[in-house]
Amino acid sequence: MDVGEMQKKLSQWAAEDPTKKFVDLYSLLCNEVWLRAAHRSVNSNQGRETAGIDKRTISSFNGNVDGNILRLSEALKAKTFEPMPVRRVYIPKTNGKKRPLGIPTIDDRIVQEALRMILEPIWEADFSIHSYGFRPNRSTYDAIAYIGNHLTGNGKIYQWIIEGDIASYFDTIPHRRLIKAVKRRVADRNIRDLLWKFLRAGVMEQGNQKETLAGTPQGGICSPLLANIYLHPLDKYMESKYLNLHRHIREKRRKEGKGNYLYVRYADGTPVQA
Numbered sequence: 001m002d003v004g005e006m007q008k009k010l011s012q013w014a015a016e017d018p019t020k021k022f023v024d025l026y027s028l029l030c031n032e033v034w035l036r037a038a039h040r041s042v043n044s045n046q047g048r049e050t051a052g053i054d055k056r057t058i059s060s061f062n063g064n065v066d067g068n069i070l071r072l073s074e075a076l077k078a079k080t081f082e083p084m085p086v087r088r089v090y091i092p093k094t095n096g097k098k099r100p101l102g103i104p105t106i107d108d109r110i111v112q113e114a115l116r117m118i119l120e121p122i123w124e125a126d127f128s129i130h131s132y133g134f135r136p137n138r139s140t141y142d143a144i145a146y147i148g149n150h151l152t153g154n155g156k157i158y159q160w161i162i163e164g165d166i167a168s169y170f171d172t173i174p175h176r177r178l179i180k181a182v183k184r185r186v187a188d189r190n191i192r193d194l195l196w197k198f199l200r201a202g203v204m205e206q207g208n209q210k211e212t213l214a215g216t217p218q219g220g221i222c223s224p225l226l227a228n229i230y231l232h233p234l235d236k237y238m239e240s241k242y243l244n245l246h247r248h249i250r251e252k253r254r255k256e257g258k259g260n261y262l263y264v265r266y267a268d269g270t271p272v273q274a
Helices: 003-016 026-030 032-043 058-062 065-077 106-124 140-151 175-183 189-199 223-243 247-255
Strands: 086-092 098-103 161-165 203-205 208-210 269-273
Touching: 003 032, 003 106, 026 032, 026 065, 026 106, 026 189, 032 058, 032 065, 032 106, 058 065, 058 106, 065 106, 106 189, 106 223, 175 189, 175 223
Parallel strands: 086 203
Antiparallel strands: 086 098, 161 269, 203 208
């Protein structure tokens, strides 16, 4: 199996049919070649030696790569793989507060990366051009450039900038609604069940295990993608309601004292220009 070619096919199929629901994705996840590609990605991450609650680092996994990949593959095929709680630590924010960070085990990171490798090509075919956060080949600078390019040279068309942010977004995403959003594209129940297990795996903080009844753990490899999937309907609403208006409609709205809008979303922050 060529992983890159398979990802291209997933993206192509998704782009050709916006209503397509994908089946039999779980077999990709169980494939040893796919898991090896996921392992290479995790192995190249800067935090690869940071341990989860099992205290294992990537070095211990690499001590027997073939055996560990086979072990994960067999556990996934038998559906006996169970994600472990993430180890929660707190890192400082620029405003002086602290942000919770979840550190999964190495096994969980590899399986999450394998999941991301399946789901991302499908959803990238759907995601809005106005969404910039946590996406391939997109950055904060791209979002800023978009705003700057559209605010200059347009006279007084746009007069205000309204910046919004969803408080504690990653910690409050409703699990059932999120899985329902995933279901719009993923008909494979096994994939959705595994995602549910990751969402409900819990957190370990100072030796105490806590349930996770909402949210996606910050630090989880799948979390940024899942966060974008959940906010995708917001992007589509803005496009259909405000962003694709004909010029004469925009001029009419302006005469009536109504706003016209640009829209840029980076992660869970939504700068809107009117």
